[in-house]
């Protein structure tokens with residue numbers, strides 16, 4: 001048995017996915033789910049036939065094993081050019097089973113025995129969880145109110161170099177990060193690319209929330225800023241279409257030296273993918289392909305209703321926090337995405353979270369669930385506001401306030 005599975009950190013994904021199903025009466029600020037009303041499932045399923053028409057192929061072709069890198073790579077290349085200003089050849093794209101498979105492929109492809117992974121703490125559990133299962137040496141960099149603590153990053157890099165180890169990659173969610181809701185400012189994105197170039201490591205940019213931008217213009221993605229081929233990009237359709245589509249995309253246009261040979265990273269990722277999922281379901285790719293074609297290879301308009309819904313929720317939540325949660329000093333309103341975090345007067349232990357659910361009817365996530373070093377999440381909770389009505393936000397926040405007040409007064 002893989003002994004890394006004994007790490008309690010690895011229970012967090014199941015808690016997030018199952019808490020709201022286990023406790024249907026409780027109002028959930030737990031997992032980051034999109035709202036079903038915007039899924040348009042029937043239209044999306046009809047997209048299979050539509051795709052066959054667009055490509056002039058027999059629909060039965062979509063029932064067959066297919067290309068390992070994918071069949072809609074040219075459509076995705078147009079999408080990221082239009083929406084993110086990223087230039088990439090279809091051959092450097094890999095269509096994956098959700099972003100999660102892209103993460104697994106990258107971890108299995110990029111890391112050798114002497115290699116180290118850099119992550120900011122807290123970070124997204126999906127990536128860290130798989131890196132832990134794979135036994136990767138993970139080094140934690142502190143976050144601050146704007147993004148990355150660059151002094152700490154430099155200190156961590158120096159330590160790794162002194163140990164004679166190699167930094168293979170740093171994982172980061174620059175847009176409306178999960179769990180903090182913070183976006184990396186433009187100057188920090190550029191600085192990180194410079195550092196990656198100087199110390200010869202890759203940046204794995206994971207961006208499922210980029211479309212959920214509630215203020216002026218979105219900051220350019222790191223992949224669009226990257227002239228040095230340092231950035232590998234992971235895309236997801238879970239928040240743009242719906243999560244059970246399980247379609248993601250890796251943008252990997254790098255070349256790597258290995259055993260004296262220079263190889264295309266996309267070919268190495270393809271090798272790994274062929275032994276994980278063989279290929280991503282062509283039926284599901286066809287559904288996404290039809291959406292892309294019929295929306296002129298941009299998802300901005302297609303996502304506008306979902307984004308508007310979440311923005312309204314963010315505004316209602318922010319209003320309540322600013323007016324009624326006076327213990328939350330130094331709170332930042334998130335400029336996009338699904339999440340915010342609040343500091344509360346005590347550390348939300350597992351027992352207290354269960355009490356919040358069973359006695360007060362509200363599900364919250366302790367920030368320590370997302371932390372490798374639990375100290376980095378002390379006295380913090382993450383609130384997801386994506387999957388709620390305005391009434392649920394108001395009632396849920398009132399319940400949460402009662403829980404916080406009662407526990408604080410004990």
Ligand SMILES: Cc1ncc(COP(=O)(O)O)c(C=O)c1O
Pocket residue numbers: 032097098099100101124126173178206207208235236237238243246247248
């Ligand atoms: C940062 C981040 N990356 C990726 C994902 C999931 O992507 P997928 O459903 O495509 O595997 C999530 C979902 O919560 C996320 O927050």
